[in-house]
Amino acid sequence: xxxxxxxxxxxxxxxxxxxxxxxxxxxxxxxxxxxxxxxxxxxxxxxxxxxxxxxxxxxxxxxxxxxxxxxxxxxxxxxxxxxxxxxxxxxxxxxxxxxxxxxxxxxxxxxxxxxxxxxxxxxxxxxxxxxxxxxxxxxxxxxxxxxxxxxxxxxxxxxxxxxxxxxxxxxxxxxxxxxxxxxxxxxxxxxxxxxxxxxxxxxxxxxxxxxxxxxxxxxxxxxxxxxxxxxxxxxxxxxxxxxxxxxxxxxxxxxxxxxxxxxxxxxxxxxxxxxxxxxxxxxxxxxxxxxxxxxxxxxxxxxxxxxxxxxxxxxxxxxxxxxxxxxxxxxxxxxxxxxxxxxxxxxxxxxxxxxxxxxxxxxxxxxxxxxxxxxxxxxxxxxxxxxxxxxxxxxxxxxxxxxxxxxxxxxxxxxxxxxxxxxxxxxxxxxxxxxxxxxxxxxxxxxxxxxxxxx
Ligand code: NAD
Numbered sequence: 001x002x003x004x005x006x007x008x009x010x011x012x013x014x015x016x017x018x019x020x021x022x023x024x025x026x027x028x029x030x031x032x033x034x035x036x037x038x039x040x041x042x043x044x045x046x047x048x049x050x051x052x053x054x055x056x057x058x059x060x061x062x063x064x065x066x067x068x069x070x071x072x073x074x075x076x077x078x079x080x081x082x083x084x085x086x087x088x089x090x091x092x093x094x095x096x097x098x099x100x101x102x103x104x105x106x107x108x109x110x111x112x113x114x115x116x117x118x119x120x121x122x123x124x125x126x127x128x129x130x131x132x133x134x135x136x137x138x139x140x141x142x143x144x145x146x147x148x149x150x151x152x153x154x155x156x157x158x159x160x161x162x163x164x165x166x167x168x169x170x171x172x173x174x175x176x177x178x179x180x181x182x183x184x185x186x187x188x189x190x191x192x193x194x195x196x197x198x199x200x201x202x203x204x205x206x207x208x209x210x211x212x213x214x215x216x217x218x219x220x221x222x223x224x225x226x227x228x229x230x231x232x233x234x235x236x237x238x239x240x241x242x243x244x245x246x247x248x249x250x251x252x253x254x255x256x257x258x259x260x261x262x263x264x265x266x267x268x269x270x271x272x273x274x275x276x277x278x279x280x281x282x283x284x285x286x287x288x289x290x291x292x293x294x295x296x297x298x299x300x301x302x303x304x305x306x307x308x309x310x311x312x313x314x315x316x317x318x319x320x321x322x323x324x325x326x327x328x329x330x331x332x333x334x335x336x337x338x339x340x341x342x343x344x345x346x347x348x349x350x351x352x353x354x355x356x357x358x359x360x361x362x363x364x365x366x367x368x369x370x371x372x373x374x375x376x377x378x379x380x381x382x383x384x385x386x387x388x389x390x391x392x393x394x395x396x397x398x399x400x401x402x403x404x405x406x407x408x409x410x411x412x413x414x415x416x417x418x419x420x421x422x423x424x425x426x427x428x429x430x431x432x433x434x435x436x437x438x439x440x441x442x443x444x445x446x447x448x449x450x451x452x453x454x455x
Contacts, residue, residue, distance in 0.1 A: 010133040013160040033070040035156040046144035052283035062117040072397040095430040101422035103131030105181030114241040116142035126417025133161040140168035207410030213247040219367035228262035234390035239282040240337035283313040293336030299329035359405035
């Protein structure tokens, strides 16, 4: 079916008001959970095929993530969708004021390849919870997952409300010409600009989930072993292809060596002497990205790893020190298994370093110094923060997820997602009781005086 015909069909269905029904939403959300749980093995296989994702990682960050998200949203949906009372001032009394969340219409969801299941189904959960229809466009760079989603969505979900379109640039470009009611895009900043310009033609609101360089400051007061373990997990999860992975570390001179040693020990503990043979270590999505990451090896001094095998899309967990600050390693988002350690003179210099580089998606700090931590939270603007950990804020369903400035706009996860895909409509309800005539012409000094008094 032509894309505009799909959109017309979904819009007609939206107009029947079926998707506004809370029980329809609950039923569709449960169907998403069933879709992932009943086909868990197929998804684990597809994630293995696309990214060699270790089973535990694939289950934790994709399959169970989606199932838990459904549970959380279903539990709170009735509450979130209720009218939200606000107080009504004297001048409009008697009256009642409330905010009524209403669905927007049909939403286009464009996914990225690195968490190819989570990044289309978690937005879909929020979109359906808010009572919308959706067209999902999974990433063509994770073709096994894309095919599986295209096969299963029509089997489990209401086809009148939800459709899948597979494809790459050409198909997405065509979809983007259509007048959606909201577009949700996950991916890089360059394409985000294309999405936003296309959306501007129809004044369509956008949610952009982007990336960037997420810094980590480590203070000498931090527990180095625990810090190294948490960072090593977050960095080399999905072979470094996580939008909120630590991109680079900022540490004082005396900490560089002990931290490198502690990180190397974690690489060995997690992936053994030969990470290439480890079942706990994934692969890069394709050879083009693998070559892009391998090119960074010349931008600093390698102290661990540094091996690559482009043919099998392998990049070893790598630590680099003294990176050249104007090299691609330190100006581009790495989005791969290389962890540069930058030497910094002081905490103040570290803050300055981060502030000079555009608002990141995440900004992490490891420190026992409570004043330092407070300053980091207060002064560093970022989409999200973890103190003494990385990534794990994403496991808290009530914390909104999203970037700021170049790392994105709009948020989802839990209530934030529900609100993001709703229009929060203001309603004032009044009875037919005679008004005080103060606001009606003819105006007079007395009316003005009264208005000033009751304002
Ligand atoms: P990608 O190549 O899968 O592209 C994303 C989507 O954009 C795909 O569906 C693709 O078909 C579409 N697309 C690509 N080029 C297009 C074009 N010219 N016109 C229209 N559509 C186009 O993913 P990617 O961009 O390589 O993703 C990696 C980036 O995404 C990183 O920067 C990462 O940090 C970011 N990311 C962010 C989040 C988040 O939630 N904030 C999550 C994952 C990834």
